[in-house]
Amino acid sequence: MSEMKYHNNFLKEVEERVEEGHMVKMCMQCGVCSGSCPFGPHWAHPPQELFMMIRAGKREEVLSSDSMWMCTSCYQCIVRCPRKLPITHIMHGLAYLAKREGLAPKGQPTAEFGQMFWDNLTKDGRVNELKLSLSLYFKDGFGQGVKNAMAMQSVGMGLMKAGRLNPMEILGGHKIKDKSGFHAMLKKAREIEDARRKLA
Amino acid sequence: MANKTYSFYPGCSSQNKASSSNYLVSTNSMCQKLGITLNEVPDWNCCGASIGYGGGGELPRIVLSARNLALSEQHNAGQDMVATCAACWLASREAKERLDHSPQMKADANEALKEAGLEYKGQAQARHMVEVLIEDIGYDALKAGVKKPLQGVKFAGYVGCQTNRPFGIAGESFENPLYLDNLVEAMGGEAVKSYDQKVTCCGGALAFSEPEKSQKQIKDIIESAYDHGADMIVTPCPLCQANVEIYQGEVNKRYGTKFNIPVTYYSQLITVAYGGTAAEAGLNGHVVAPAKLAEIAGK
Ligand code: SF4
Ligand code: SF4
Ligand code: SF4
Numbered sequence: 001m002s003e004m005k006y007h008n009n010f011l012k013e014v015e016e017r018v019e020e021g022h023m024v025k026m027c028m029q030c031g032v033c034s035g036s037c038p039f040g041p042h043w044a045h046p047p048q049e050l051f052m053m054i055r056a057g058k059r060e061e062v063l064s065s066d067s068m069w070m071c072t073s074c075y076q077c078i079v080r081c082p083r084k085l086p087i088t089h090i091m092h093g094l095a096y097l098a099k100r101e102g103l104a105p106k107g108q109p110t111a112e113f114g115q116m117f118w119d120n121l122t123k124d125g126r127v128n129e130l131k132l133s134l135s136l137y138f139k140d141g142f143g144q145g146v147k148n149a150m151a152m153q154s155v156g157m158g159l160m161k162a163g164r165l166n167p168m169e170i171l172g173g174h175k176i177k178d179k180s181g182f183h184a185m186l187k188k189a190r191e192i193e194d195a196r197r198k199l200a
Numbered sequence: 201m202a203n204k205t206y207s208f209y210p211g212c213s214s215q216n217k218a219s220s221s222n223y224l225v226s227t228n229s230m231c232q233k234l235g236i237t238l239n240e241v242p243d244w245n246c247c248g249a250s251i252g253y254g255g256g257g258e259l260p261r262i263v264l265s266a267r268n269l270a271l272s273e274q275h276n277a278g279q280d281m282v283a284t285c286a287a288c289w290l291a292s293r294e295a296k297e298r299l300d301h302s303p304q305m306k307a308d309a310n311e312a313l314k315e316a317g318l319e320y321k322g323q324a325q326a327r328h329m330v331e332v333l334i335e336d337i338g339y340d341a342l343k344a345g346v347k348k349p350l351q352g353v354k355f356a357g358y359v360g361c362q363t364n365r366p367f368g369i370a371g372e373s374f375e376n377p378l379y380l381d382n383l384v385e386a387m388g389g390e391a392v393k394s395y396d397q398k399v400t401c402c403g404g405a406l407a408f409s410e411p412e413k414s415q416k417q418i419k420d421i422i423e424s425a426y427d428h429g430a431d432m433i434v435t436p437c438p439l440c441q442a443n444v445e446i447y448q449g450e451v452n453k454r455y456g457t458k459f460n461i462p463v464t465y466y467s468q469l470i471t472v473a474y475g476g477t478a479a480e481a482g483l484n485g486h487v488v489a490p491a492k493l494a495e496i497a498g499k
Contacts, residue, residue: 019258038401042413070413073250074401075365079374088366092253099254109410114254121246122256127212174212177243181316185267186260189312193259196308 010059017197019093020086027051033077033087043067047077047087050094063103068095069110100199122186125176204336207276207324208238209268209292211285212246213438220285220438222485226467227284227329229480233345233471234337241272241281247291250362250404259308265295266309269326270318280325282332284467286362286437292326293367328363330436330466334379335370339386347475348499349388353492355469356395356430357381358421360440364399375399380434383466387473397424402443415451418444422451422459431492432462434469441465446487462490472497 006013014021027048034046045053045067053062071091078088095111098104104111121127176182193199214224231238245268248261256264269292272281283289299306300322310320333342357380363369369379376398381391400421403414421444425433435441445463452459468490471481478497483490 072401072404072406074361078366096257114251117251118255125245127246176245184315185312188315189260189263192308193257
């Protein structure tokens with residue numbers, strides 16, 4: 001649907017549908033962001049390249065890239081960009097659009113962790129760290145989960161001894177009081193955003 | 201001493217038995233010693249952290265912070281909302297900037313907040329505890345209250361990302377912020393000024409989801425602390441603290457290193473220097489025990 005509407009004008013689509021997407025056109029391709037990014041070496045397409053690809057209309061390639069998911073929100077690029085692009089937010093916005101359009105790479109670990117984190121926090125209003133780590137370890141099925149959990153066992157035990165991981169959290173854990181108002185608020189926010197960004 | 205009152209947003213990781221609960225313990229002790237009163241924002245919620253975008257998008261994520269700010273305005277009127285977690289502070293401040301800058305965003309957020317019976321007006325400031333210390337109290341006043349100087353202890357001040365970028369602390373540079381070093385010195389400790397991994401990213405949430413890539417960051421951060429002769433690392437960020445402390449065993453396995461260096465919070469340093477006990481400073485909450493601090497606290 002969206003592709004029809006934008007007639008292959010991916011830049012226009014990004015401007016309308018991506019967080020801070022209207023700033024992409026300000027990029028002058030200097031490469032400072034790509035050179036500053038701590039995860040640069042692991043990316044197929046660092047920010048500068050993604051912005052070039054957006055202008056070139058490479059919709060599939062951009063949205064199916066796993067590069068946006070590698071952004072740790074370290075803001076190194078933002079403070080150095082000579083054109084003041086909010087690069088971090090554009091990266092997040094592209095990742096989110098990719099996900100909503102079903103184009104995010106399947107099984108991308110940070111994409112999956114991001115969704116788990118959101119589900120975890122929106123359920124009770126606060127993050128339950130134990131359930132969060134368990135869902136991460138078990139995301140690839142039970143067998144792999146046991147393996148992952150064993151690999152991290154020493155980390156978990158160390159935290160527990162230091163009083164910084166609570167095994168009882170599995171039974172409840174921290175919550176806000178006004179859960180119903182909180183849920184209604186988030187539902188409304190999502191409706192408004194989906195309508196504005198034409199997200200189905 | 202100071203008698204100042206703030207609205208307080210502690211954040212998920214500082215809750216009882218959560219990963220930075222000792223940050224909260226030491227913050228409470230520090231504030232008590234400095235005459236700072238903290239009024240917790242009633243029923244505060246998670247800020248969404250740096251990874252919330254993946255599931256939440258833009259408006260739902262911003263609304264999370266708008267709710268906290270609205271609650272703060274309503275219940276702790278006239279007080280700045282102070283966070284101790286870097287991500288909480290950043291999310292709140294970023295949301296505030298967007299909401300105050302865009303009438304559309306503010307109207308949308310308020311439409312959502314109405315569902316929870318709240319309204320964002322934009323009256324509360326979003327600040328970090330470090331700003332309170334250096335802007336509202338000041339290094340000289342902080343120094344004046346020291347009872348047990350942290351003499352002979354060398355600290356590598358690891359600032360990390362989010363208390364430094366994109367907002368940072370007023371008057372500091374992004375590449376070489378000095379406030380942690382200044383705080384260390386105000387407490388009578390020795391700041392390792394040549395520490396060159398001050399603002400390196402620890403990998404953030406990727407330490408969890410993609411350890412192969414992020415452990416290299418952690419290794420660089422620790423290695424440089426050792427190379428420059430630090431006894432311990434000190435940081436203002438709970439995620440930095442957790443990532444750099446708890447994965448040392450994993451990093452050792454991967455790189456054959458023998459790292460075993462404590463990673464502390466500025467609030468622990470101040471608590472100890474102000475005469476607090478090891479328990480008041482949350483020194484029992486570490487995977488790698490900060491022995492030299494405990495020694496001073498025990499004197
Ligand atoms: S630093 Fe800014 S202007 Fe330069 S390539 Fe990156 S986004 Fe474009
Ligand atoms: S904020 Fe993201 S894109 Fe920018 S430098 Fe950091 S990791 Fe790279
Ligand atoms: S260094 Fe790590 S924990 Fe600290 S702010 Fe950066 S990403 Fe967050």
